[in-house]
Amino acid sequence: MRWTKSFIPTMKEDPSDAEVPSHRLMLRAGLIRQVMAGAYTYLPLGLRSLHKATNIIREEMDRAGGVEIQMTALTPIDLYERTDRIKAFGNVLMNIHVSRGDRRVHMALGPTHEEVVTDLVAKHINSYRQLPITLYQIQTKFRNEERPRFGILRTSEFLMKDAYSFSTSLEQLNEAYTAMYEAYCRIFTRCGLSFIPVEAESGPIGGDGSHEFMIPAGNGEDSILKCNSCNYGANVERADTGRKRSNTATASADMKPMTEIATPNAGSIEAVCKVLKCKPHRMIKTLIFKADGKPVAVLIRGDHDANENKIRRALGAKTIELADEHTILTVTGAPVGFAGPVGIKCDIIADHDVPLIANAVTGANKGDAHLVNVCHGRDWTLPLAADGTWQTFDLRNAAADDPCPKCDSKLGLVHGIEVGHVFKLGTKYSVALDAGYLDEKETKHPIIMGCYGIGVNRIIAGLAETCHDDNGLIWPMTIAPYEVVICPLNVNETEVMAEAERYYVELKAAGVDVLFDDRDVRAGVKFKDADLIGFPIRIVLGGKGVAAGEVEVKHRTKSDPEKYPLADGVRIVADMVRAAKQV
RNA sequence: CGGGCUGUAGCGCAGCCUGGCUAGCGCACUUGCUUGGGGUGCAAGAGGUCGCAGGUUCAAAUCCUGUCAGCCCGACCA
Numbered sequence: 297m298r299w300t301k302s303f304i305p306t307m308k309e310d311p312s313d314a315e316v317p318s319h320r321l322m323l324r325a326g327l328i329r330q331v332m333a334g335a336y337t338y339l340p341l342g343l344r345s346l347h348k349a350t351n352i353i354r355e356e357m358d359r360a361g362g363v364e365i366q367m368t369a370l371t372p373i374d375l376y377e378r379t380d381r382i383k384a385f386g387n388v389l390m391n392i393h394v395s396r397g398d399r400r401v402h403m404a405l406g407p408t409h410e411e412v413v414t415d416l417v418a419k420h421i422n423s424y425r426q427l428p429i430t431l432y433q434i435q436t437k438f439r440n441e442e443r444p445r446f447g448i449l450r451t452s453e454f455l456m457k458d459a460y461s462f463s464t465s466l467e468q469l470n471e472a473y474t475a476m477y478e479a480y481c482r483i484f485t486r487c488g489l490s491f492i493p494v495e496a497e498s499g500p501i502g503g504d505g506s507h508e509f510m511i512p513a514g515n516g517e518d519s520i521l522k523c524n525s526c527n528y529g530a531n532v533e534r535a536d537t538g539r540k541r542s543n544t545a546t547a548s549a550d551m552k553p554m555t556e557i558a559t560p561n562a563g564s565i566e567a568v569c570k571v572l573k574c575k576p577h578r579m580i581k582t583l584i585f586k587a588d589g590k591p592v593a594v595l596i597r598g599d600h601d602a603n604e605n606k607i608r609r610a611l612g613a614k615t616i617e618l619a620d621e622h623t624i625l626t627v628t629g630a631p632v633g634f635a636g637p638v639g640i641k642c643d644i645i646a647d648h649d650v651p652l653i654a655n656a657v658t659g660a661n662k663g664d665a666h667l668v669n670v671c672h673g674r675d676w677t678l679p680l681a682a683d684g685t686w687q688t689f690d691l692r693n694a695a696a697d698d699p700c701p702k703c704d705s706k707l708g709l710v711h712g713i714e715v716g717h718v719f720k721l722g723t724k725y726s727v728a729l730d731a732g733y734l735d736e737k738e739t740k741h742p743i744i745m746g747c748y749g750i751g752v753n754r755i756i757a758g759l760a761e762t763c764h765d766d767n768g769l770i771w772p773m774t775i776a777p778y779e780v781v782i783c784p785l786n787v788n789e790t791e792v793m794a795e796a797e798r799y800y801v802e803l804k805a806a807g808v809d810v811l812f813d814d815r816d817v818r819a820g821v822k823f824k825d826a827d828l829i830g831f832p833i834r835i836v837l838g839g840k841g842v843a844a845g846e847v848e849v850k851h852r853t854k855s856d857p858e859k860y861p862l863a864d865g866v867r868i869v870a871d872m873v874r875a876a877k878q879v
Numbered sequence: 880c881g882g883g884c885u886g887u888a889g890c891g892c893a894g895c896c897u898g899g900c901u902a903g904c905g906c907a908c909u910u911g912c913u914u915g916g917g918g919u920g921c922a923a924g925a926g927g928u929c930g931c932a933g934g935u936u937c938a939a940a941u942c943c944u945g946u947c948a949g950c951c952c953g954a955c956c957a
Binding site: 308330381387388408442719785823839840841 | 880885889890891892905906907914915916917918919948949950951953954955956957
């Protein structure tokens with residue numbers, strides 16, 4: 297492609313409302329333009345990168361045994377009613393009502409396609425002989441984000457590769473899952489992304505039923521915990537801590553007398569700290585949950601965040617939810633915000649850190665009052681476990697410096713961009729949409745499913761976000777909009793242009809993606825634009841060089857160019873490109 | 880959905896508080912010359928319903944009310 301025939305609107309200045317690097321640079325480099333909040337047009341360069349990512353994904357999905365289909369973005373609302381996800385999606389689901397004759401048709405723009413694909417399979421797959429199968433598509437998804445932001449990282453319309461596996465057994469599911477997991481690793485590696493697979497909340501199948509693929513990035517919206525020495529990594533919702541139960545007790549000598557203090561209208565940790573001039577880590581936060589309908593007090597240190605999944609598992613409950621005001625009043629005798637373990641009228645479950653707080657501050661189970669110098673073992677007591685330790689649990693979100701659950705090291709908190717997710721779904725959708733198969737004995741079973749998503753735009757944005765310097769973007773060879781840019785320094789010098797044309801034609805013939813910067817602009821402009829866009833290799837042909845029989849080849853990542861004989865340049869560059877695409 | 884900020888040429892901004900001639904600057908754009916290895920220099924041009932609607936006033940980019948859009952922080956995110 298010739299620059300003058302393409303459409304590459306670069307910008308010298310930063311757009312004022314682009315904050316994060318990926319948004320700023322993709323705008324400046326002429327890859328994208330905003331249409332409205334959360335919706336972007338892909339210009340030629342951006343589209344080329346997007347296509348390169350989809351091609352890699354397609355190759356690897358096919359290699360992993362996936363079968364490509366294309367479903368519709370328009371989906372009948374009825375399917376979401378049958379799986380009860382209208383409620384789950386809420387405002388995220390983009391609803392459309394249209395009239396056809398005298399009828400009103402209610403549909404949605406698909407935010408994901410479990411329903412559509414499961415319905416398809418339900419209608420056309422009946423026998424165990426037809427399974428397992430993994431179907432996938434690369435298609436536009438729509439989610440009404442309450443707050444689109446960060447440019448391309450979070451949009452309401454985006455490209456997603458979504459795959460769905462259908463199996464007759466957990467073994468088959470695990471095989472499909474592993475195949476997808478490995479394909480994802482290959483895809484992201486080929487795309488030149490640094491990524492971390494982390495454990496995510498696993499849902500119905502349990503165990504290692506879900507992994508997220510995260511790009512470590514300061515602006516990432518997700519928090520993940522990664523062990524400093526072993527390969528353990530998990531998102532905040534999922535991460536276990538390596539903390540253990542203990543039997544240490546506060547020495548009686550250190551216990552100060554428990555006192556009740558009036559704390560009018562101070563029902564939050566923050567407010568109580570302000571009134572009593574204490575720190576959150578000295579407080580016991582008492583949350584009243586209903587576990588399968590039965591109230592239970594959950595004790596967490598004041599500066600920690602409760603983790604509902606951990607609490608649910610520790611209680612062995614099917615469902616848990618925060619208790620309503622009435623229940624709280626019944627159990628504690630106080631309005632919301634003044635609960636505490638001393639004298640509470642329900643079961644208590646505590647996080648590991650709670651009994652270690654000596655002379656703690658906590659609610660008095662009485663309106664507008666808190667207790668100070670509350671000591672475990674004197675003022676309230678946890679049951680003892682069989683080994684003589686206090687019966688405590690891991691009930692809070694993991695935090696930086698918590699011990700790793702897998703080794704002796706510590707966890708570190710990193711931010712990440714979620715670029716892929718693999719998930720063992722189980723039979724939720726196949727049951728709801730009646731997707732079953734007959735086994736050898738003609739017994740019907742629900743098909744066991746898995747789903748696997750990749751945010752294609754996020755591959756591009758994630759690279760832009762993490763691979764750039766002061767001059768602009770730095771693309772890996774596999775995703776770069778063009779692999780090579782040819783810059784003839786003066787388009788009015790016929791010898792230079794003739795040589796540049798030759799390079800252009802021959803590199804194209806050698807299978808290289810090459811952009812010919814044939815603009816009649818000064819060298820500096822071409823260099824600045826080439827750096828801004830981030831082509832991996834820049835070929836410079838100038839009057840002096842051509843006269844001396846030399847061509848200049850510069851890698852985006854290196855500070856100095858290399859010089860080669862004019863006659864060898866095409867072959868050398870073609871080899872460089874080929875080598876850089878090998879993974 | 881709560882809190883904050885911003886809408887003036889394609890982009891970045893000034894002017895607004897304290898209303899007043901033809902609304903200005905830099906970059907980009909057009910034409911001519913110039914220059915030709917890191918955003919050349921000179922000259923001449925084109926480009927605006929000052930987000931939109933209403934109000935106050937002799938007079939509104941400027942003051943008031945409403946509204947729309949965008950951005951940031953937080954909540955939310957199968």
